[in-house]
Amino acid sequence: MLLVVAAFIVAFVLLLYMISPLISPKPLKLNGAHVVVTGGSSGIGKSIAMECYRQGAFITLVARDESKLVQAKKEVEKCAINDKQVVLCISVDVSKDYGQVESVIKQCQEKLGPVDMLVNCAGTSFSGKFEEVEVERFRSLMEVNYLGSVYPTRAVIPTMKERRMGRIMFVSSQAGQIGLFGYTAYSPSKFALRGLAESLQMEMKPYNIYVTIAYPPDTDTPGLAEENRTKPLETRLISETSGVTQPEQVAKIVVKDAIVTMGLFRTVALFYLGSFDSIVRRCMIEREQSKAADKRE
Template sequence: MSSALSHWLSFSSWWLLLPFVMLLVVAAFIVAFVLLLYMISPLISPKPLKLNGAHVVVSSSKLTRNECYKVHKLVQAKKEVEKCAINDKQVVLCISVDVSKDYNQVESVIKQAQEKLGPVDMLVNCAGTSISGKFEEVEVDRFKKLMEVNYLGSVYPTRAVVTTMKERRMGRIMFVSSQAGQIGLFGYTAYSPSKFALRGLAEALQMEMKPYNIYVTVAYPPDTDTPGFAEESKTKPLETKLISETSGVCQPEQVAKIVVKDAVQGNFTSSFGPDGYMLSALTCGMSPVTSITEGLQQIVTMGLFRTIALFYLGSFDSIVRRCMIQREQSKAADKRE
């Protein structure tokens, strides 16, 4: 009887341990699967573009006779780029063209640059401008202006280089959007749509270009300490300032390094910091991925990031309500006086 009891106890112990054994097996399988993904991911990801020793073309908007400041900044930019040259054969060429107005002119200028320096390996579309304000207070023509500069200012140069890139079956195209191109914020009813448009363009273009070994990158930088940002801050509504402060301000050099690195590697999305990574994962939707691990990370983190995002949105709504109440109280106090 004692033998039978002992056998029954050992049998029962086995069944009690079975869930833990199964859990260990599943955990081991997941770990092995993740390791396998990390191992094969580089085989699927695009090969980094080699740009060491490449020529550089720096462009600026069309200059008028009285715009000495722009001339100075263009020359200054040229000198800064020349400091990074690794040999004496590298050329830094400055051109002046308004990339948002006349496509034929943009195409002509880029063609001339390619005749001098050779075909374009990587195009960086960073023309942009910004204005913030309440929807009903923004002048109607400003909506058109922002779409011309922020969207068409990227469409035209890209259109001018893709044919050559497809013939060579290589290239990189970068669009500099904004975190305001991932989430619509108070005060950016004119700015955000022009940056959201770049995402749609990039996704469609990537599907067309990928068979030709051409990869598209969309960068979503946060507020960056540039002259344009300083000018924009002068007219920002209080709500916009308070919301923007939650993500801080980045330095241009820091942003440039990350953007170029992601574009060279062929990453579709280029984000900055924890907030940027979370936003990119949350808004990935049907956007392309350039590695299996990237897709896996998005799948795993989506639920958690959505939960965090709800708290952010609640905080933003609270800021808007507080500002509205303060404004109404201020108006009421003025009337009593």
């Protein structure tokens, strides 16, 4: 009897320890928060911006095409819940020049304050058979989908670390979890985001910065319509098995995941993550103590 009770207690403690990386200290309040959405002028990004605006956020929309930005700004503004909210638009290519991206982030922080949440949604998809995809496409997708998420993230992190708060969201894809026919150029760029998100989370956790990654299915957007123009039959049939989702639906889920649950994507090796996190925390404490000691000398 006693043994059973003891076993239960041990199992319970183990379970708590395992799920602890999933539990956030405090959900982020979007009311009054500054949210930057790259790719915010269309599709999923625009829906995410609207969802955040409905919760009282201040929004910076980042994309290249100015007229699409202005149009999206109008749509987002319709979701206002108070008259203080602001939508700022900045046109930049997030994948080309890090210096430009950094200056855009600086600009929006001067206007709307430090970034509380960054949503990396700028991206492009393309489907086609491997040997029929132009070689250049492999590079351009990697640039836009991967580097286009690295650069804005790199630019917001220093301030988030200083403030010891922040949220970073990456938008991968179901094709970022499994490789599928027709996605030899696209999938790797979305797999890359997973490696980035998981590594970054381990670095950022002691600073109270949380990283999430979303893996949406086919979603009804201008981007999907464009992709469908070259989609091989096999890809279409495979995709049909998981159906098409509306961007508003995707936006609701990913925003909730980012501000409430956080880090649920790390379903693998939770036990290891718990112990790795404690190594990271220990190093940070030691570094800070020795810094403080240096100052005293």
